Amino acid sequence: MSRDLDKSELIRRLDEILPGTGKKHDHRLVALRGWCEVDQVATAVGVVRVVRVRSELELRRLLPGIHEETGFIAYMLEWPAAELPVDVAGRFFGYGRVFRFQRIDRIRNLFGGGRNYVDVDYDLAKSRLGAYLVERFRPGELDTPAGRVTLDGAFATWLKRQWGLDAGEALGLDTLLAWAATNGRGHEMRDELASESAAQVRAELDAFFRRRVGDAGPLVFETWLEGRGRLLLQFAALFETMVEDPTGAPSGAIRTAAGHGLGLNEAKLEALIQPLGRGAEAAFRAVSPAGELQFVRAVLADAEKLISSSEHAALVASPRLPSAWRVRLDRLGAALAEGVDSPSVTSFAAAREALRNLESHVAYLDEASVRTLKRAQFATRLLGWLVVRPDRQYQPGHQVYADAQTLAVWYAQEGGYVDLARRRARGGGESEFELGIARVLAAVDAARVDLDRRFAKGYVEWLRANRPKKPLLAIDQAVATFAAPYLEGGEHRRMLVLLMDGMAWAQAVELLEDLDRGSSPWYPIAWNTQASSTDNGFFTPVLAQLPSITKVSRSAFFAGVPTKFDAKLTNIQDAKVWADHKALARFYTNGGMPKLLAKSDAFDIDGTARQPALTLIKDTNQPVVALILNAIDDHLKASTQVDQDWTVDRIHALRDLLDAAAEAGRAVLLAADHGHVSGQRLENAGRDSDPGEGSTRWRAWIEGDAVREYEVCIESGGHAWAPKGPKIKGVILLADDTRQYGGAHHYGEHGGASLAEVVAPTVVIGAEAIKPKTPGFEDAALEARRALPPSWWLLDVEPAPTIVKETAAKSSPVEVQVELWQEPSPAPVTPAKAAPKPAIATSLHVSEATKKVVTKLGKNALFKARAPDPKKRDVIIRALEILLERKGGVPAAVFGKHVGLPGFRVGGFVSSLTEVLNVDGYEVVAYDPQAKLVVLTPELLAQGFDL
Template sequence: MSISRVAVRPAAVRRKVEAWLAEQDDAEAIVLLARPEWTDDAVLTIGNTRVRVVPCPTPIAARAALADRAAHEKLVLLTDLTDTELGDGLLAHVSLQTGRSVDPWDLVGQAFGGQVRPDSTLVRTGRWVADALTELAPAEGWPPPAGTILTRDYALRHLAGAVLALDPDELDGAGLLQWSTDAPTQMRFAELPVAWAEGIAALLVEVAGPIAVPVLAAVRAGHGTDAIPLGLLAGVLWPRSPGTAPEVEIAVARTRLEPRFGGTRLTDHQATLFVEAAEAWIYRALDGDDAVRHDAHRMLRRAEDLAAEIDVTELLVASTLLPAGFTQRMRAFGAAVRLALPGPTAVPPARDLIERAQERLAEVEAHRSADRSRVETARMAVRLLRWLAISEGRGPATMLAAVQRQIRDDGWVDRARLDVFAGDVDPHVAQSYRALHAAVDARRSRHDREFAEQLHDMTSAEREPGALLRVEDVLDRVVRPILDNGRRSLLLLLDGMSAAAGIEIADSLGRSGAWTELTPDGGPRTAVLAALPTVTVVNRCSLFSGRLTVGDRAAELKAFTVQFPDSVLLHKSDLRTPAGLAVDPEVAAAINDPAVPLVAAVINTIDDALDRSDPGTIEWSTDTVNGLRDLLAVAQDRVVVLVSDHGHVVDRGSEAVLLSSDSSENRWRPATDAPRDGELLFTGGRVALGDGRVILPWREELRYGPRKAGYHGGASPAEVVIPLLVFAAQDEHAVPGWAGAPVSSPDWWREPIRQPASEETAVSPPVEVGVASRPARRPRPPAQDEGLFDLPSPTSVASPVSAALLPPVASSAPAEPTSALVDALLASPVYADRRDARAPIPDERVAALLCTLVAGNGRAALETLATRAGVPVHRMPGMFAALRRLLQVEGYPVLSLDPDGRTAKLDIPLMIEQFGLEPM
């Protein structure tokens, strides 16, 4: 009597036949005990052998199959008959003269190399595993395990890996998401028998974790290729920070998303892991090659499309990754900027409104898909808001004070408003920037008028300059003392460099780490006053002549040679190089020649941009000023002086005003009639053209000649004030009377406004940078006197750690409870022990640094720390490293640096624990 047997799968038959043929049995046929059903191809080709599969429900069918066998074929007889029913006569023609059972686990062992047996856990998983492992086995078989036991984990990992086209060791969240991008493999999974698919899914949840649930649910629902976009969208609907959107709105949105997962409701834990894995995939892809980055951007766009399909686009503001989230954050920032602007009465904006704009900026900065240039413009906008928050007092009382305001404060305003003037692509943000620019422009216009009035009075009265440095004084009062001190110098005249451009160039030079900026007595930056009108033919010739004069290149060269006969002056044509050379050999030879004390060079990049480019959108640096980086590279043993002959203003676009003039000059005209609004009549010995009488505009938007990208010649501080920058290669005492420069940026440039204001100003009183009437600022340094540039002898150079650079303890004393916490640390035994052994930093400087960090909730920019501690900016990296060693008890990271390389982070609770302090 036949026995009820299961149907055999084609792969199982193939495996049994492969094993049979490997035995090199001469029999013509093999009997496999299975249900006599066969729907696959009747003939199998295994190696060079044709094997015909014949279902045999009766002995007669089996005998007929043997009788009809072709000479070149072997037979597989599928039957559920017993050996007795088949009979000895028939069995005499089959392998081993008996029927062979088709044990699925034997076939599994065979697929894994034949020398292994499955453990009981694998067998209990179910027959589906054996069938799947047999049917899906590679042609060469599965990789055999290390021992003779086939474990459940080993077998199922290889099975799932084959189905998902993944390495068995990559069955994690990242691997699953990578699989979800491959539509063909998803289709293969969807076509598996239900038991197989469910079993593999259960394994994936085991090994990959809860993230497998949403991924597989999306695949089953037919949305598998949207798994990554769905994960990104889940980041909005399962926000990490509570309260980012109304709970009802979130709940409705999740319900709309459920059909994408086939009705599966994700738990918070599953959604969180799903979000993290999807974002991690995007981050990796964005760091990949072009094709992978293209896939990442496609996923981001698809996530936004899905948000639109379920009507949750407005919630994308919570996304730190989706571009639409960045757009919405930028709009929220723009709205905050508009709210923070001063009112029509020019009352400074409220601090809390500026603080709100700062918070919106932080959200913009945190977005991973942020457009870096737009973020930088947003930073500039917030800086301008902080500048507008400073109450204005009376204008500068002297020309020196007006110049100082431009170089130390308003030049930074000009730097920021260039970006804001360039605007933003989003019309909502652009309108806010336009309003901000108008508010800044109104105040800057008042400053420009005050500057021009001081310049007018000084020029017409022929007033002596005193401590004020004029363009014709640069060689005699700055360069010659350097040479007299035995140092060689490289003077680079960057034609057209304004205060704003000088800020950018100095920053790029400082970031290189190769150069140390020097300032008089280590104080604030200083500047040079141009002659009038502020055109090249007047000021460049005056600078190289050492006296007020007018002339061309030939006159410059002649006058320079008379003063410095052993030195070299290079113009544009002298700096052109042959192919393959960054610096002309003759120029390099002159710079390297010890017998040439001074090499001067004129670089016209900025001035040329006023004609042919757009200086308002160029960030000036050692990379964008032609030849600057290369000249500096071969001048490491020279003191470098960067100066200009005049600054410039940029074209104001639709705001520009064209006035009639008797001349074709852009920013000055002969005094043939009375000055109009925005103009002043200048007379005197410092007016080198127009027979000593010219009319100059102080309003930046005025011009007389043809339209260009920028202009110079007028009386605005952006044109008249020339930055003076001095650098030496890692030597802050290269120039007598000069020392390492402090942080050059004003407080409003670096430091966010915090509430309450009283605590902030008490904890970290800022340094005076220009306008004497600003509240809550340190007293102005002593006024510059006649001897500022009368450099002392080398013996008067300050020591590397000058006591004059240390801030008074009283000026750093913060308000409670900040000072109490820092005082307790300084008095602690742990600090005393570490200070004696490892800390070369004076206690008052440690206090200044820690008070600043504690007041900022554990965060402060390195530039701010340098300012608070009275440390030259180039010393701050070493100071930070010393403070970190001092605070890191037992190696714990109490003090660290942000990835941006510019922000220090103090772990206040860890500091309290490590030094045994009481929380304040």
């Protein structure tokens, strides 16, 4: 039996239990478990008589009569009990509850309230913390659902309830440091721990932090008590630099500043540097989700001020300090400038490494940093394009229009990526980073001006030559090429023609990438290559009619014939000419006709699709349905200061239209009537004459007008439209993206003869939902044939492949370039018979050593047994080629491009590879999902297949 409670403790306990002065007292009896050598005590409610009882029988004997007037009586029970018998419980305060009086009981009441199942650990019962808590808190104030309360559990509950520190099982140095930096109550706890009731609790608290966090824990706590928690987080950012770069960081300056600022001796400071340096990332991450970005920003800005600005450049290894971000930006800028001066695989690799260093910096602090990082990525991609220059791999033919053929094909495959990167990389400023981007853009812009002018001149000559077929396709033939033959493939085939007015390839590549995401992706299908078999890339170059304005080129698209040169544009009705399209007439009988909904019938004022449009698309009796989406064309009149990503969600009606098409089993011909040039570089150019006809990118060609170097001209009737007039010979069009004929500066302009305006995106997309559901029936045209980005877009730049042919005398090999397309010509031409036409994107150079390995593997009996399908073996061989060539692993995006898969499907594909290649359990090939890297171990491949 314990007698460790004195009279004062009993009084305090009764004051906790009994109601306060002035309240009505229905019950005057109270039961306690414990012992105290007193007969009565004075409490807040008056004198309380103390009666000690040894058994229940004695309790019943000493109870006053039911109607007997009596004062307050406290019965001290000497036997263990949680509640009194029910027949007497109603007479007691708390309805028969036995209030525990010993320290362990009081601790149990503190954490468990009235629950008798709470077990209190012996270490807690005898600790100074336990004594402090029962003196400081009332029963139930630290209530916890735990069935057992340990010393550490008590610390965790108290620290969380009283001081806001989540010191549970997840407590680590990161949590402690984040709390110390954001909680400003250190002085309050310091005063509390200095009180008489909390004597010796500090020592137990230090031991708790050491057990849970390590030796650095008590030091972080000590710093917080002194009100330096925020300062400690600042130094953690500096310590991180010392950990990341032990030799380059200004360690001496950081140590001096920390010793002075934190008030710690040398030994304590050394004990903090490594743990805080390694834990800084997690600590800042712990702070950020709590909506403390402004706080983090301020902490990092102040951290740099702790040392001299002359030392800031040496902080480059920091993944979060602003100065490190600026230094990394400038290093990338220098690498970009050097790459422009000496474009090579080596200089590009240096820029790519600088970009990766920039990407490893925590740039989540503000939107400006995110935009800057994206600009850096686009600029580095453009440098990769400058190094590779796929457009230079092809020598044009001998015809005057050959440049139009080669460059239009090139542009349809990857020109959109170039122009998208140009648009997004632009900015301004005088830093080394900005100057480096400006150097890259200047070089790419100059190249694009040359390509545009060459194309424009070749295009008007192509028109004058009466539009020779292949590889180019006039826009008035797009429906007859892509839609009509598709519909002939069976009754299950239906199509939605979705004309995206003004969409250039720069927007098309963005939109196609976004469409291929999510659980129900839309993607280019095999029909694209079947409909227009050119052997010159995945996308067919479809060329807008000149001038590349809506009324001319869109009318040609829907009519199936060029817009007549003498047509009055205001009289052309797209719905009417679409209904009369000759290539579609055979699919309609009994008076039916193709339908094109007007904008007012298809869309509400908020841009969403109206029900009549969705109903028409879902109508399976309609072979083809056409709609016009003006989202991009409408945006062209926005300011050059406004930009946006072109995704499915940005075009309000698009998702609903695609869902309706999927429900009706429709493929979608995603097309544009023309593209546009960015307004970012357009300067005003005067007109020689102004008859009132023309726009910002074209003008009427008046007899006597000079055609300048940045212009081309085409006569009326040469498959181009021109306004009527006695002196009008045709039209003059701007041939590059540097000028406009007056007017305000907008997001984009069109009407000229540049690649971006004339090469109109045209691609058939499909989804799994549109495939026939008939068992055993397959339609090869509907299979996914995703067109992946060019290698340089994925930051994968290798030397361009060299194609060789032997001279007549069979002497040393001579490097040659292959013509992309060349029609028969009377001039004698010696073709490179042994050289296949290269792909537009840089192909993989396969060394002789790799060829030897894959050739032996292809003949290997074990390999054939593990991969009996020849097609699967071919794909595996193709995968092994790039893995053997690129030592150290291949990024998923690059690997996917080589084998023909989007990056997000590479993991599953590698899993199928392991089933064939991982012989006897050896990890020959593996995929690292964190690094997004495919890795091959050549030695294990050779061992497994005895190569």
